[in-house]
Each structure stands twice: as structure tokens, then as C-alpha cells.
Amino acid sequence: RKEVEQDPGPFNVPEGATVAFNCTYSNSASQSFFWYRQDCRKEPKLLMSVYSSGNEDGRFTAQLNRASQYISLLIRDSKLSDSATYLCVVREGGNNRKLIWGLGTSLAVNP
Amino acid sequence: NAGVTQTPKFQVLKTGQSMTLQCAQDMNHEYMSWYRQDPGMGLRLIHYSVGAGITDQGEVPNGYNVSRSTTEDFPLRLLSAAPSQTSVYFCASGKTSYGYTFGSGTRLTVV
Numbered sequence: 001r002k003e004v005e006q007d008p009g010p011f012n013v014p015e016g017a018t019v020a021f022n023c024t025y026s027n028s029a030s031q032s033f034f035w036y037r038q039d040c041r042k043e044p045k046l047l048m049s050v051y052s053s054g055n056e057d058g059r060f061t062a063q064l065n066r067a068s069q070y071i072s073l074l075i076r077d078s079k080l081s082d083s084a085t086y087l088c089v090v091r092e093g094g095n096n097r098k099l100i101w102g103l104g105t106s107l108a109v110n111p
Numbered sequence: 112n113a114g115v116t117q118t119p120k121f122q123v124l125k126t127g128q129s130m131t132l133q134c135a136q137d138m139n140h141e142y143m144s145w146y147r148q149d150p151g152m153g154l155r156l157i158h159y160s161v162g163a164g165i166t167d168q169g170e171v172p173n174g175y176n177v178s179r180s181t182t183e184d185f186p187l188r189l190l191s192a193a194p195s196q197t198s199v200y201f202c203a204s205g206k207t208s209y210g211y212t213f214g215s216g217t218r219l220t221v222v
Contacts, residue, residue, distance in 0.1 A: 034210045043201055044154070046210035087154075089210075098169075099211070101154040 006102040023088030024070045032091035078109045117214030124192040132187040134202030143185040147198040192221045
């Protein structure tokens with residue numbers, strides 16, 4: 001089993017739609033969780049951290065479920081500019097600050 | 112505040128040549144790392160550093176060297192380029208508990 005797994009997609013949605021991505025992780029001792037966004041041929045950019053209580057940033061909501069070892073990202077009212085690959089990232093605990101990266105979920109928002 | 116600066120943006124090498132990819136950050140981040148990104152493989156950690164004078168290997172370190180003489184700079188050296196090292200290379204930096212900032216990447220082709 002991969003350490004961090006994501007559905008590669010692509011997810012094709014119309015503008016204004018709500019779309020959700022899930023990501024599962026295998027290490028129950030993982031400490032920190034992030035969603036990154038990567039546009040084609042660009043560097044990954046931090047979208048949001050994921051907190052235990054869940055957190056929201058505008059149209060984006062991230063949730064963590066430690067019991068089932070998954071995190072989710074919900075995008076409401078999708079915009080054309082949301083088209084990108086969304087990367088799930090997990091940081092291991094302890095002194096090991098290693099980040100484990102998912103392969104990403106591709107989103108295409110269509111007019 | 113320039114963030115993370117990577118140079119060069121593009122490079123073509125012949126097999127057996129050596130070169131250094133430069134990475135500098137002006138955010139006083141303790142943690143810096145080098146990744147390579149290949150289609151279908153996701154981001155793979157090459158080397159990382161948790162502070163000046165401290166470096167360690169990631170998951171794909173063979174063929175690469177790093178040094179961290181200052182907090183700001185973290186160069187990556189390709190010792191003897193091979194076609195298998197054709198990839199996009201990203202440098203990233205960050206604080207311990209937060210997400211990382213990436214440079215804009217170096218597209219390397221080894222012929």
C-alpha cells in the first residue's frame with residue numbers, strides 16, 4: 001500500500017460545481033497534513049494546512065479524519081482558475097520532518 | 112522578499128557532465144530540501160537539510176551531493192549526469208511545523 005494515496009482523476013466539473021477529493025495515508029503516527037496545488041509546469045504551492053478540527057479558507061474546506069486515516073478537500077463554487085492538480089501531503093511525526101507526497105488529483109473546471 | 116530562488120530554469124547537459132543547481136531563500140527557514148518530479152512518480156526527496164552544516168539523504172540521493180554552509184543557500188550537485196536524471200528539480204524551504212515554499216524549478220535534460 002502506498003503511504004499516501006489519491007484518486008488521480010481527472011475530475012471534470014462545470015463552473016459553479018462543488019467537488020471533493022479524498023486522500024488516505026498509511027502511517028497512523030503522521031502529524032501534519034497539507035493540501036498543495038500545482039499548475040501545469042509550475043511549482044507546488046501551499047493551498048492550506050489541515051487541522052484536526054477542520055478548517056475553511058473561502059471556498060475551500062479541509063477535513064482530517066484520524067480514525068479512518070484520510071483527509072479531504074472540498075471546493076465550492078468552482079472557478080475556471082481552480083483547474084490544477086491537487087497534492088495531498090503528510091508529514092511524519094517525531095524528529096523526522098519528512099513529507100510524504102501523493103501523486104495528485106487532477107481537476108478541470110469547464111465553462 | 113524573493114522567497115526561494117532557483118537557477119538555472121532550464122539546462123541541457125551531456126552524459127557525464129557535472130553541474131550545480133543553485134537554491135537560495137531569504138526567509139530564514141531552517142529546513143531546505145531538493146525534490147525531483149517525474150511523470151507518474153510524484154515528488155521524490157533527493158536530499159534535505161535541517162540547518163546550516165546539517166544534511167541528510169532522501170529517498171533518491173544517488174548521483175547527487177548537497178552542502179549547507181549557510182542558512183540561505185542549498186546547492187545541489189550532479190556529479191556525472193545520466194539520462195535517468197532528466198527531470199524537473201524543485202528546491203523547497205520551510206519552518207518546522209508549516210508547509211514549504213517551493214522555487215520555480217529547474218528543467219534538466221541529459222542527452
